[in-house]
Amino acid sequence: MQTTIELKVKDSFIEDIRRGLPLINKDAIINEQALKEEGSIIDLVDSRRGFLARGYYGRQNKGIGWVLTNKQEAIDFSFFQQKILKAINKRKGFYQNEETTAFRLFNGEGDGIGGLTIDYFDRYYLINWYSDGIYSFKEQVIQVLDNLGDYKAIYEKKRFDTKGKYMEDDDFVKGERGEFPVIVKENGMRYAVYLNDGAMVGIFLDQRDVRKAIRDKYAKGKHVLNTFSYTGAFSIAAALGGADKTTSVDLAKRSKAKTIEQFSVNGLDFEQHDIRVMDVFDYFQYAKRHQLKFDMVVLDPPSFARSKKRTFSTAKDYPKLLMDTIEITAKNGIIVASTNNASFGMKKFKGFVEKAFKQMKTGYKIVEEYHLPADFQVNRQFPQGNYLKVLFIQVK
Structure with a gap:
């Protein structure tokens, strides 16, 4: 039997709760000290103890729990x-x-x-x-x-x-x-997944529509650079779409074997493609020194990453990452700029793009944009939940 705890909501947050905001923010609560054991049922009430919503206590990111219903119903x-x-x-x-x-x-x-x-x-x-x-x-x-x-x-x-x-x-x-x-x-492409091997399973399902677009509309005849490539899922999409060559770059040592496996399960010859275990930022310098140019660059970094040499945060460093990418993208080439950072929206992300191209004195055109696919349902009252932002950018 779950314990029920009554939490009083500050007046300034009541309208958010009534509107359907699902996250229970600790700043919204007057008596947070009443919370003891995670999993307890929470009744959110106003200053007169009028019922607002029911949820549960569970600490996640900036929240202390989630609203489940605006009715006084059993959570069973x-x-x-x-x-x-x-x-x-x-x-x-x-x-x-x-x-x-x-x-x-x-x-x-x-x-x-x-x-x-x-x-x-x-x-x-x-x-x-x-x-x-x-x-x-x-x-x-x-x-x-x-x-x-x-x-x-x-x-x-x-x-x-x-x-x-x-x-x-x-x-x-x-x-x-x-x-x-x-x-x-x-979408007919094959991917090897491991459900028993740590936090990562081998493929990020939220990029399904993006991979399909790369395969069906952009890859044919191109040399594609896939940075922060993980298991090479974007490279597979490009190769199946008729790319002349793909280059996959990731710092993780296991990324090479994982990428080879993904090529193999699709009947593709991995030896026709380039798979590098290397810091992406070092690879950019290598590509510049060797005057390499790519017809398409996929840029999908983690929100935050730390290596021996540097710390990377999308919220702070994405414009510089784009500038490095612009330098090695061929004229009329495509940059697939992606982020899953929920702390900013598409407007700010487009601002990063504008800043980078302005600094590089290069023209550009956003030809397509993507958010989460249909199976990743989102709550309209919680825009942070629609975290994925992907732009297909043509370099002029």
Whole structure:
């Protein structure tokens, strides 16, 4: 039985709650000290103890929990079942698409439960828990998936500091342990995924539409540079789209073997492509020294990264990264500029682009822009949830 705690909301935040803001910000609460154990049910009330909304206590980023409902209803198995089934019904088209077997089934606050996401990988479920609070509802979520049936296994990732509290051996929850990699399809492209191997599984599902655009519209006959390439997913899309050559660059040592694997599962000869284990910033200097020019450059850095040589933050350093990219992009070439940093919106991101091209005294045209794909449902009252920003920029 979950404990219910009454939290008083400051007058200046009441309208936000009534409007449907899902994140419970600690600055909005008068009596935050009443919170004890994550997973407790929270009733948000005004100064006269008038009911505003119900949620749960779970610390995530700047929030202390998430609003779940504006009704005084039980947060029980039936509640989770209703939310998850509603999310599944919205994604029926994905289930019926034989060319795409990996997608997001449930997307946190966009589907009504902040702090929880569920991904589907060809009959494997992967649950992501973003706080100790939402993890306390594990039994209910698993039961919903059990009732749906017809899955091979359930895996999970605890994306919060467990402080040694949870001692499971790996990410396996139940079902039949997978034989990894599992090969999933995305618009007919094939990708190897590992649900049992740390935080990264091998592919970021939110870039599906971008990869399709690269393959179908931009790659043919091009030399494509894929920076911060991870497992080379963009390189695969480019190669399948008829790119003459791809160059994949990432600092992580395991990126080379992972990229070779992705080429191989698609029947592509990886030896026809260049795979570099190298700091991207060093590679830019190498490319300039050797006067290399690329027809397309994919620029999808992590929001924050630290190496032995430098620290990188998209919020601060993206314009400089773009300037380096412009120098090695051929005339009329395409830069695919991407960020998943939720701390700023598309307007500011376009400002970074304008600043970089102005500094380089180079003209440009934004030819396409992308946000999250359809399975990544977003809450309109929480723009930070629509974190993905991608611009296809033509260098004039």
